[in-house]
Amino acid sequence: MIKIPTKVLLVDDEKDFIEMLSLRLTEVGEKITVAYSGQEALDTLEKADIDVVILDIKMPGMDGIETLREIKKQFPLVEVIMLTGHGSTETAVEGMKLGAFDYLMKPADFDDLLLKLEGARKRKDEQQERIRKAEAKLLVRKSGGIFS
Amino acid sequence: MKNIRLLLVDDEDNFRQTLAKRLAKKGIPPEQAENGEKALSILEKKEMDVVVLDVKMPGMDGIEVLRHIKKKHPGTEIIFLTGHAATQDGVDGIKRGAFDYLSKPVEFEHLLSKIKQAYDKVVREEEKLREAEFRKKMRQQMATTEKLASLGTLAAGVAHEINNPLAIINESAGWLKLIINRAEMAQMPRKQDFEMALNKIETGVDRAKRITHQLLGFAKKDDSVLVEINFRDMANEAAQLVHREATNKDIEIVQEIEPDIGTIWSDPYQLRQVLINLLTNAIHATGSGGKITIMIEALNGEINLTVQDNGQGIPTENLDKIFEPFFSTKPPGKGTGLGLFVTRGIVEKLCGTIEVKSRLGHGTRFCIRLPRYCEIKEDLDQDERIPFLDNIAKQKGSTQ
Ligand SMILES: Nc1ncnc2c1ncn2[C@@H]1O[C@H](COP(=O)(O)OP(=O)(O)O)[C@@H](O)[C@H]1O
Ligand SMILES: [Mg+2]
Ligand SMILES: [Mg+2]
Numbered sequence: 402m403i404k405i406p407t408k409v410l411l412v413d414d415e416k417d418f419i420e421m422l423s424l425r426l427t428e429v430g431e432k433i434t435v436a437y438s439g440q441e442a443l444d445t446l447e448k449a450d451i452d453v454v455i456l457d458i459k460m461p462g463m464d465g466i467e468t469l470r471e472i473k474k475q476f477p478l479v480e481v482i483m484l485t486g487h488g489s490t491e492t493a494v495e496g497m498k499l500g501a502f503d504y505l506m507k508p509a510d511f512d513d514l515l516l517k518l519e520g521a522r523k524r525k526d527e528q529q530e531r532i533r534k535a536e537a538k539l540l541v542r543k544s545g546g547i548f549s
Numbered sequence: 550m551k552n553i554r555l556l557l558v559d560d561e562d563n564f565r566q567t568l569a570k571r572l573a574k575k576g577i578p579p580e581q582a583e584n585g586e587k588a589l590s591i592l593e594k595k596e597m598d599v600v601v602l603d604v605k606m607p608g609m610d611g612i613e614v615l616r617h618i619k620k621k622h623p624g625t626e627i628i629f630l631t632g633h634a635a636t637q638d639g640v641d642g643i644k645r646g647a648f649d650y651l652s653k654p655v656e657f658e659h660l661l662s663k664i665k666q667a668y669d670k671v672v673r674e675e676e677k678l679r680e681a682e683f684r685k686k687m688r689q690q691m692a693t694t695e696k697l698a699s700l701g702t703l704a705a706g707v708a709h710e711i712n713n714p715l716a717i718i719n720e721s722a723g724w725l726k727l728i729i730n731r732a733e734m735a736q737m738p739r740k741q742d743f744e745m746a747l748n749k750i751e752t753g754v755d756r757a758k759r760i761t762h763q764l765l766g767f768a769k770k771d772d773s774v775l776v777e778i779n780f781r782d783m784a785n786e787a788a789q790l791v792h793r794e795a796t797n798k799d800i801e802i803v804q805e806i807e808p809d810i811g812t813i814w815s816d817p818y819q820l821r822q823v824l825i826n827l828l829t830n831a832i833h834a835t836g837s838g839g840k841i842t843i844m845i846e847a848l849n850g851e852i853n854l855t856v857q858d859n860g861q862g863i864p865t866e867n868l869d870k871i872f873e874p875f876f877s878t879k880p881p882g883k884g885t886g887l888g889l890f891v892t893r894g895i896v897e898k899l900c901g902t903i904e905v906k907s908r909l910g911h912g913t914r915f916c917i918r919l920p921r922y923c924e925i926k927e928d929l930d931q932d933e934r935i936p937f938l939d940n941i942a943k944q945k946g947s948t949q
């Protein structure tokens with residue numbers, strides 16, 4: 402069975418971390434793009450087709466929560482998994498309230514990460530599917546209107 | 550007034566005995582000594598509140614006796630009895646620390662009231678001493694709490710910073726493992742060595758991760774959420790989370806929760822963490838077939854939460870240390886020594902207290918008291934602390 406790669410955007414100011422996680426995820430067949438700041442992430446999302454963003458909460462400049470808000474506003478279909486180096490689940494919970502799919506604590510368990518990636522990807526696909534169907538229905542109704 | 554411990558020292562037997570009788574009638578039966586040496590040996594055996602002391606005595610005179618008493622029994626007050634018109638002796642006595650003096654012949658009522666005054670002073674001084682000791686103890690306790698709190702903040706900060714490099718190590722090792730497991734790497738020379746070392750790196754990271762995550766579990770004050778807590782659910786959840794470990798060791802976890810215990814407002818995640826920490830420790834300390842009990846009961850408007858085991862117990866000399874960060878009797882890799890440190894931090898933040906009772910070889914009981922409602926406050930600053938201390942001192946005073 403050929404795996405359909407998930408298109409992942411990794412966002413963290415920790416370059417070494419991003420680089421290594423990106424290599425590891427690429428190794429298991431995902432398609433990775435990286436960004437080193439919230440702003441860069443938003444710019445990337447403009448251009449590239451992304452399924453899931455893995456987003457560090459603590460970054461200088463625009464932090465993870467702010468970035469999440471912007472992502473959900475501008476790209477509501479993109480799923481986000483929050484990464485936290487912090488023990489406080491509070492910020493992570495805030496992230497979930499803002500529409501993040503899930504969160505992970507650094508250093509994350511890889512299997513856990515893959516599982517959550519898959520879940521996020523699935524949710525995005527389903528969402529897209531629903532939208533497609535709704536649009537199709539709308540189209541049928543519209544065209545029906547024309548003929549009646 | 551009844552319990553004034555009084556010593557009467559005078560070489561004139563008649564005078565002394567008559568006085569003693571009259572004092573006894575007034576409810577103050579005194580001990581008696583006919584000279585200074587005898588007086589001091591009585592004081593060696595029994596502390597006195599007040600000594601009524603004749604100045605002119607054969608052998609050791611009053612002034613000499615006074616000096617000894619003041620040195621060895623500083624809490625004892627002395628009333629001098631001086632000869633008629635020998636005011637100088639009395640003044641000398643007061644200079645050396647006597648409470649007062651009366652000149653012979655003594656008017657009984659006068660003496661009685663002097664004794665009472667001297668006794669009042671003894672009581673006051675004792676109270677002052679107790680209060681000073683209490684303050685000193687509180688100050689020491691606060692210093693320790695503060696030290697631990699700032700240590701906690703520092704540790705949490707360090708833990709946070711370490712998680713990032715830890716994550717880099719983790720991903721790097723994980724990536725390498727993926728690579729050497731590829732089909733084209735099957736013939737890689739010394740592949741097993743690589744595998745072994747990479748696994749060691751991963752276990753190492755896991756260990757470090759447990760420490761940092763535990764340290765960070767001691768979250769900051771503003772991270773707390775207050776909700777109404779259902780104890781039954783909370784205890785169930787916590788028991789569920791350690792269930793497997795307990796079953797593996799054939800340990801039974803029993804819950805005794807008062808039926809109409811009600812609810813309290815607190816932080817559910819942190820309370821659950823507290824329970825998990827205590828349960829995990831209890832499981833570690835308890836042998837196969839052991840029993841752990843979670844008890845939750847209401848008491849004087851507070852909640853008592855107890856975790857009790859019938860495990861190995863804690864040696865007395867360790868009881869002071871178990872709440873310190875990094876104190877652990879477990880082998881490296883098994884214990885971090887942070888569980889109880891974090892637990893106490895959480896409990897105190899939730900306005901509660903934690904106590905431990907243990908008998909070596911019989912078991913251990915951790916008892917937490919929580920108020921029904923707690924306003925999670927910033928640390929008290931110095932100004933707020935003093936009235937709090939004063940209140941306690943006042944309460945102590947009024948019960949006497
Ligand atoms: N229920 C218990 N019975 C016996 N000893 C205990 C119990 N709970 C804690 N201790 C002792 O206190 C030490 C510190 O506990 P803790 O702070 O949780 O760290 P750790 O469990 O990682 O060692 C333990 O190593 C153990 O010696
Ligand atoms: Mg960061
Ligand atoms: Mg422990």
